[in-house]
Amino acid sequence: MQALTSKAKQVSRKPMSFTERLYLPAIFKGMMITFSHIFKKKPTINYPEKQRPFSPVFRGMQILNRDEEGRENCTACGLCAVACPAEAITMEAAERQAGEENLYREEKYAAKYEINMLRCIFCGLCEEACPKDAIYLSETFAPADYQRKQFVYAKNELLIPHPKENPEAYKKALGNRANKSTVN
Amino acid sequence: MLLAIDLGLVIEKLILIVVVISASLVIAMYTTFAERKVAAILQDRRGPNRAGPFGLLQPLADGLKLFFKEEIIPDFSNKFLFILGPALAMLTAMMTSAIIPWGDKVELFGREISLQITDVNVGILYVFGVVSLGVYGIMIGSWASNNKFSLMGGLRAASQIISYELAMGISIIALLMVTGTLSLKEMVVQQQAGYWNIVKQPLGFLIFLICAFAECNRTPFDLPEAENELIGGYHTEYSSMKLGFFLFAEYINMFVSSVIMATLFFGGYDIPFFNEATLSPNIAAILGIVALMAKVVFFIFLFMWVRWTIPRFRYDQLMHLGWRILIPLALFNMLATGASILYFH
Numbered sequence: 001m002q003a004l005t006s007k008a009k010q011v012s013r014k015p016m017s018f019t020e021r022l023y024l025p026a027i028f029k030g031m032m033i034t035f036s037h038i039f040k041k042k043p044t045i046n047y048p049e050k051q052r053p054f055s056p057v058f059r060g061m062q063i064l065n066r067d068e069e070g071r072e073n074c075t076a077c078g079l080c081a082v083a084c085p086a087e088a089i090t091m092e093a094a095e096r097q098a099g100e101e102n103l104y105r106e107e108k109y110a111a112k113y114e115i116n117m118l119r120c121i122f123c124g125l126c127e128e129a130c131p132k133d134a135i136y137l138s139e140t141f142a143p144a145d146y147q148r149k150q151f152v153y154a155k156n157e158l159l160i161p162h163p164k165e166n167p168e169a170y171k172k173a174l175g176n177r178a179n180k181s182t183v184n
Numbered sequence: 185m186l187l188a189i190d191l192g193l194v195i196e197k198l199i200l201i202v203v204v205i206s207a208s209l210v211i212a213m214y215t216t217f218a219e220r221k222v223a224a225i226l227q228d229r230r231g232p233n234r235a236g237p238f239g240l241l242q243p244l245a246d247g248l249k250l251f252f253k254e255e256i257i258p259d260f261s262n263k264f265l266f267i268l269g270p271a272l273a274m275l276t277a278m279m280t281s282a283i284i285p286w287g288d289k290v291e292l293f294g295r296e297i298s299l300q301i302t303d304v305n306v307g308i309l310y311v312f313g314v315v316s317l318g319v320y321g322i323m324i325g326s327w328a329s330n331n332k333f334s335l336m337g338g339l340r341a342a343s344q345i346i347s348y349e350l351a352m353g354i355s356i357i358a359l360l361m362v363t364g365t366l367s368l369k370e371m372v373v374q375q376q377a378g379y380w381n382i383v384k385q386p387l388g389f390l391i392f393l394i395c396a397f398a399e400c401n402r403t404p405f406d407l408p409e410a411e412n413e414l415i416g417g418y419h420t421e422y423s424s425m426k427l428g429f430f431l432f433a434e435y436i437n438m439f440v441s442s443v444i445m446a447t448l449f450f451g452g453y454d455i456p457f458f459n460e461a462t463l464s465p466n467i468a469a470i471l472g473i474v475a476l477m478a479k480v481v482f483f484i485f486l487f488m489w490v491r492w493t494i495p496r497f498r499y500d501q502l503m504h505l506g507w508r509i510l511i512p513l514a515l516f517n518m519l520a521t522g523a524s525i526l527y528f529h
Contacts, residue, residue, distance in 0.1 A: 027494060034226045034493045044230045 059124045060141040062115055062153075063160050063173060065134050067105055070162045073134035076110035083129035088119035105132075115158060117143055117151040138173060196297050204281050204301060212435040213243040215484055219435075222488040250428035258421050262328040269325020270422065270429035276318040277436035283307045284443050285369045287453045287472040291465055299469060300369055307368040308356060311444060312349070315399060318437065319345040322401075322408060322418045325430065329421035337417030340499070341408035344398055347506035348405075352395035354514035355388040358521040359448060372452035380456075382449040387517045389449045391510055396441045398506070401434060403491040407499060442483035443476070450479050 019025055045052060054060075065073045076093035094111035096104045103109075127136045145151060161169035217232070217239070224231025232239035257263055287299035304310050319341055326338025362384050363371050375381060382389050398405040409417030416422075419430045446452060453472030463471070497505070 031489060031493045034489065037226050037228055040228050042228055042230055046230070046233070 054139050058139055059122045059137040060139045061117065061122075061137070061143065062120070062126065062135055062158060063138045063140075064113065064155065064158045065136060066160055066163060068163060069102070070164050071101075071103060071105040072109055072159070073105055073132045074110045074113065075106045075108045075132055075134070076113070077108075077131065079129040079131065080126035080135055083125040084120075085123060085125065086119045086121045088116045088121075089126060090114050110155065113155045113158065115153050117153055118148065140173075192295060196295065197301060200297075200299070200301050201282075204286065205278055208278065208281050208436055208439055209432075211439050212432055213247065215435045215439060216246065216431070217243045218484065219488050219491075222485065223492050226489070226492045247428065250425050253424040253427075255424040255426070256421075258329065258331075260330045261421065262330070265324050265328035266421075267426070269321050269323075269328055270426045270433070271321070272324060273318060273321025273433040274429045274436075276314050276321060277433040277440065279314045280311055280440045281443070283310055283368055284440075284447060285372050285452055286476065287469040289465055290469045298369075299473070303367055303369045306366050308360070308366050308448070312353065312356075315437075316345065316349060318399075318433070321433065322430075325422070326418035329418075331421050333414045333416075334418050334420045337408040337410075337414050337420070340410075341401060341418060344401075344405060344407060344502060344506075347503060348395040348398035348510070351391055351506060351510035351514045352399070354511065354518055355385075355391040355395070356448075358388045358514070358518045359385050359392075361518070361521050361525060368447050368452070372447060372454060375451040376454045380449065380451045380454070385449065385517075385521070387513070388521075389445075391514050391517065392449070393445065394505075394510060396445060397487070397490065398502075400437045400441055400487070402438065402487055404494040404497050405502065406491075406496060407502060410496060438484060438487050439480065442480045442487070445483055446476060446479035452476055 067073060076091050078091060078093075081087075081089040081091060090112075091110045091114070092112040093108055096107050096109055122137065124137050130136075143151065160173045163170040220242070221231040221239075223229075232242040235241040235245045257266055282301045283304050285298075285300040285303070289296045289298050291297070322341045323338045326334040326341070329335075359381060360366065362381065363374055365371060365374070371381070401408050407417075408414075409419065411417070414420070419427055422430060453469075453476040455471060455475045461468075
């Protein structure tokens with residue numbers, strides 16, 4: 001019969017020799033193999049203490065951005081919600097009142113902005129769609145909670161910390177995005 | 185004054201019993217931890233490292249978990265025997281440690297205290313008796329569970345112990361012919377003066393080692409609890425601390441058989457290439473205990489090392505190895521030992 005592949009190997013059926021039938025050399029060989037594994041490098045990373053380095057294009061959880069003075073960038077245009085293939089984003093727009101200029105950058109802002117993290121597929125299309133650089137995907141990931149409804153993140157959970165009031169947390173939340181050239 | 189009881193002796197033996205029992209419990213506890221760690225390291229994993237520094241509190245957490253688990257006694261089981269099973273397994277596992285010489289004498293408060301609970305003159309026979317009783321715990325427990333998988337496990341344990349006890353006994357006879365004594369203490373003293381018994385009985389040691397693996401129900405002889413064919417084997421129906429007792433008894437057995445192997449073949453508390461008589465007795469005794477423990481740690485590691493290397497036997501292979509290879513080999517070893525003793529004397 002013609003072999004189907006060139007990898008076929010003839011199995012040796014010859015009876016075992018005396019040393020082979022003792023099995024002890026084979027057992028010893030096997031034990032040496034397991035012993036050599038003691039000195040091998042462990043591939044596991046001790047996760048919470050140590051983290052794998054992210055690639056620069058890593059897409060984690062969304063963050064709503066502010067400008068340098070701490071004003072929210074989002075104008076509730078809804079482009080992100082339209083772009084979202086998982087339909088995870090909902091928002092309600094509102095008009096900026098007089099005296100709120102230090103809170104919102106433009107005349108229109110998102111009164112309500114919600115992302116359902118259970119629906120989100122972290123594709124980053126919202127970030128690409130945003131004309132105001134108001135939403136981007138951070139390096140935070142693996143959210144944990146006890147209830148499903150708590151995975152619908154509201155604005156207070158999504159907003160980046162205030163750059164003036166809490167500069168350290170702002171820097172941290174900005175992540176390596178601080179080093180990237182921002183497109184505006 | 186036939187009834188003059190030496191109160192000091194009673195107290196010192198009581199203290200020794202408490203120390204030995206609690207020490208073997210703690211060692212067995214940490215053997216479970218070591219097993220998990222060794223398994224992990226041999227498989228390129230990290231193993232438990234969350235509870236306490238380096239995961240050292242893991243056995244406590246495991247024990248606590250077992251205590252808080254629901255205690256289930258099946259309706260269809262024989263309740264008395266169901267409880268007796270694990271109790272007996274634990275009891276017999278602990279009993280063997282009574283005759284092991286843990287070290288030489290120490291001098292405390294002007295008394296000479298022997299670091300051996302009792303030096304029975306039929307020492308090794310006592311070990312055999314108690315170890316054979318150990319299988320009753322498994323058998324009774326498995327039968328009382330009224331579960332076919334448990335019963336299969338129990339049957340396997342019983343037939344395995346019977347098969348391997350024979351080869352073990354015959355390999356010990358050859359050792360006894362060399363040493364001429366049944367007392368473990370005397371064997372150690374002899375080995376301190378001369379060579380270790382492993383030199384005189386290498387084949388005997390190999391047979392004893394294989395049989396010890398079989399008697400402890402360790403891989404490759406873990407057929408009684410073969411988890412992928414018998415669910416959990418003899419402890420299928422057990423839960424909570426009764427399961428813990430069964431598992432714990434296995435580790436104590438492992439510890440005790442390591443001690444016995446070290447004592448019989450590797451000089452017990454003897455430090456190699458070193459004359460203990462040059463030191464003060466207390467320091468010599470402490471160093472002796474350390475030496476014994478080092479040997480024991482090696483054997484326990486060997487148990488684990490083999491477990492994570494060699495797969496389980498098939499049942500007929502187990503019987504074949506026991507009856508058709510080990511027993512003839514042990515008989516041959518006995519005859520060869522007898523012949524050489526006859527030739528050299």
